[in-house]
Amino acid sequence: MKEVSVLIGGKAGDGINSAGSMVAQLLNHLGYRIYLYFDYPSLIRGGHNFTVVRGSEQDIGSCRDTLDFILALNQETIARHRDRLNPEHAVIFNADLVKSDGQGVPVKSVLEAEHAPVIMGNSAIIGGFAKAASIEWETVEAVFRAHIPKGVDLNLKVARRAYDQLKPARKISRCDSPALPLLSGNEAIGLGLVRGGLEAYISYPMTPSSSLLHFLAEEQERLGITVVHPENEIAVILMALGFSCAGKRTAVGTSGGGFCLMTEGLSFAGMAELPVVLVVSQRTGPSTGLPTYTGQSDLRFILNAGQGEFPRLIVAPGNAEEALSWSAVAMDLAWKFQIPAFILADKTLSEGTYSVNDGETGVQGDGEFLPWDGAAPYRRYADSPSGVSPLAFPGTKGAVVKVNSYAHDEAGITTEEAPMVVKMTEKRLRKWEGLAAEMERYPALNVLGNTAASTALLCWGSTRCVCTEVATQLGLKVVQPVVLSPLPVDRLKTALRGVERLIAVEENATAQLVALIEREGIRADKKILRYDGRPFTVDELVRRVREAMA
Numbered sequence: 001m002k003e004v005s006v007l008i009g010g011k012a013g014d015g016i017n018s019a020g021s022m023v024a025q026l027l028n029h030l031g032y033r034i035y036l037y038f039d040y041p042s043l044i045r046g047g048h049n050f051t052v053v054r055g056s057e058q059d060i061g062s063c064r065d066t067l068d069f070i071l072a073l074n075q076e077t078i079a080r081h082r083d084r085l086n087p088e089h090a091v092i093f094n095a096d097l098v099k100s101d102g103q104g105v106p107v108k109s110v111l112e113a114e115h116a117p118v119i120m121g122n123s124a125i126i127g128g129f130a131k132a133a134s135i136e137w138e139t140v141e142a143v144f145r146a147h148i149p150k151g152v153d154l155n156l157k158v159a160r161r162a163y164d165q166l167k168p169a170r171k172i173s174r175c176d177s178p179a180l181p182l183l184s185g186n187e188a189i190g191l192g193l194v195r196g197g198l199e200a201y202i203s204y205p206m207t208p209s210s211s212l213l214h215f216l217a218e219e220q221e222r223l224g225i226t227v228v229h230p231e232n233e234i235a236v237i238l239m240a241l242g243f244s245c246a247g248k249r250t251a252v253g254t255s256g257g258g259f260c261l262m263t264e265g266l267s268f269a270g271m272a273e274l275p276v277v278l279v280v281s282q283r284t285g286p287s288t289g290l291p292t293y294t295g296q297s298d299l300r301f302i303l304n305a306g307q308g309e310f311p312r313l314i315v316a317p318g319n320a321e322e323a324l325s326w327s328a329v330a331m332d333l334a335w336k337f338q339i340p341a342f343i344l345a346d347k348t349l350s351e352g353t354y355s356v357n358d359g360e361t362g363v364q365g366d367g368e369f370l371p372w373d374g375a376a377p378y379r380r381y382a383d384s385p386s387g388v389s390p391l392a393f394p395g396t397k398g399a400v401v402k403v404n405s406y407a408h409d410e411a412g413i414t415t416e417e418a419p420m421v422v423k424m425t426e427k428r429l430r431k432w433e434g435l436a437a438e439m440e441r442y443p444a445l446n447v448l449g450n451t452a453a454s455t456a457l458l459c460w461g462s463t464r465c466v467c468t469e470v471a472t473q474l475g476l477k478v479v480q481p482v483v484l485s486p487l488p489v490d491r492l493k494t495a496l497r498g499v500e501r502l503i504a505v506e507e508n509a510t511a512q513l514v515a516l517i518e519r520e521g522i523r524a525d526k527k528i529l530r531y532d533g534r535p536f537t538v539d540e541l542v543r544r545v546r547e548a549m550a
Helices: 016-029 075-084 107-114 118-132 137-147 152-165 185-195 210-223 233-245 256-260 263-272 299-304 320-337 347-351 418-429 431-441 463-474 489-495 512-518 538-549
Strands: 003-012 033-039 046-056 067-072 085-094 103-105 182-184 200-203 226-228 250-254 276-282 313-315 340-346 353-355 445-449 455-458 477-481 483-485 501-506 526-529
Touching: 003 016, 003 075, 016 033, 016 046, 016 118, 016 137, 016 182, 016 353, 046 075, 067 075, 067 118, 075 085, 085 118, 103 118, 107 118, 107 152, 118 137, 118 152, 137 152, 182 185, 182 320, 185 210, 185 276, 185 320, 185 340, 185 347, 200 210, 200 233, 210 226, 210 347, 233 250, 233 256, 233 263, 233 276, 250 256, 256 276, 256 299, 263 340, 276 320, 276 347, 299 340, 299 483, 299 512, 313 320, 320 340, 320 353, 320 431, 340 347, 418 431, 445 463, 445 489, 455 463, 455 512, 463 477, 463 501, 463 538, 477 489, 501 512, 501 538, 526 538
Parallel strands: 003 067, 067 085, 085 103, 200 226, 200 250, 250 276, 276 340, 313 340, 455 477, 455 501, 501 526
Antiparallel strands: 003 046, 033 046, 033 353, 182 353, 313 483, 445 477
């Protein structure tokens, strides 16, 4: 199988992510399927930043331990990563700042010769990389013209001068597939929400959800949505509930610490039956933890957040394609059942970049909710067999709409009468049954890899990708619940028939998915856990799975 891994490293402020995106597009135009991982400390400037761009003939969503190319913008990149190089490799570096084996690009003289600003230095490095990888100049020019919005001609002159000064070193062969759109997980979530009818996105920046706010704010006019950045997370959730009360499909975005501040508002949504979508992108905790690294340690929190008992939907997409489709479904189901719906992501998914075949996403909601038929008097919380009440919004002719976070009767009037409290509690909880039945329409659980294998890897969220690749290599089955609330228990038990050894793979210290399935009488035989903020690599997980099977 053809594949290649390229690392671009430097310090914060060097444009590492932008350079990585250009390398990803070059490989994309050569027919490779892409995954890009961005590693950076929580510093505005300085520190060591690097991006790994992996290309493969097959769909991927994880990195390897080894590298084929290093593009070094500083000496630290060589010192940190040279031991990861494969025997057949190439090193390209800024000759003004780095001493190393390989080929140096005299960035300063290239820029001076073209009268180009310092900011275009990375174009010289990319041009040098393209020559070292034997990538045709026509491909380089096409990528630059498609993905550099300003100053493309001067950037091309800089890249071409570097291209002409270097020699081929490690050829990257073409694949037979066409180029596909490249989306980060957060971009896919945003576009999925828009497909689900998003009208307002409310967020306070918190890594790794921040780029979703930036993306939707930049594109809000083209997408026809409203984007608001309030003063804090409490304001975020309350403003979102106000939009929802007014009939606007709304989502919020945050990470674990920000969501802590939203939990009282979450309970408000549960009691007042206000539909809202919450994007929670996990990072390493507790507290501030590792702000720019990944983790899967918030599942238990999201399952139980908020005082009182009320239904909620939790979906954990495993890659950008699933994020695109399930974000739309989450919006639809939040409105259909008038509940909060969570999209539970993590840094690996949110900030990773993937090849996306939009024609294969396949999961769609119906966009329906139960409207008021106009029969007076309007009762916002009218009881029904499904627990779902007809919706009308303030300003609707003939309807007095009372939304109430206190215990209330069917009209929304506050009550403390015991029989009414019981009646309305049971009404709300009946939505669980309808939501669970609704999941039968959707691929709420995936079975991947060798479906006849007696050993299975159990995973959730972004670990889907690395588990699938490892399972393919070792001949194992993968079981991935996408919907975590309500958990598709019957489908999970069916998927595990014939499995003699179940190995759970999670990026937390306490095996939180394992704890969830144990409540249903399902046990994992082994647990493979990582909780240092870094995602599993393919090579590491192969080693650890083999150890677990020994």
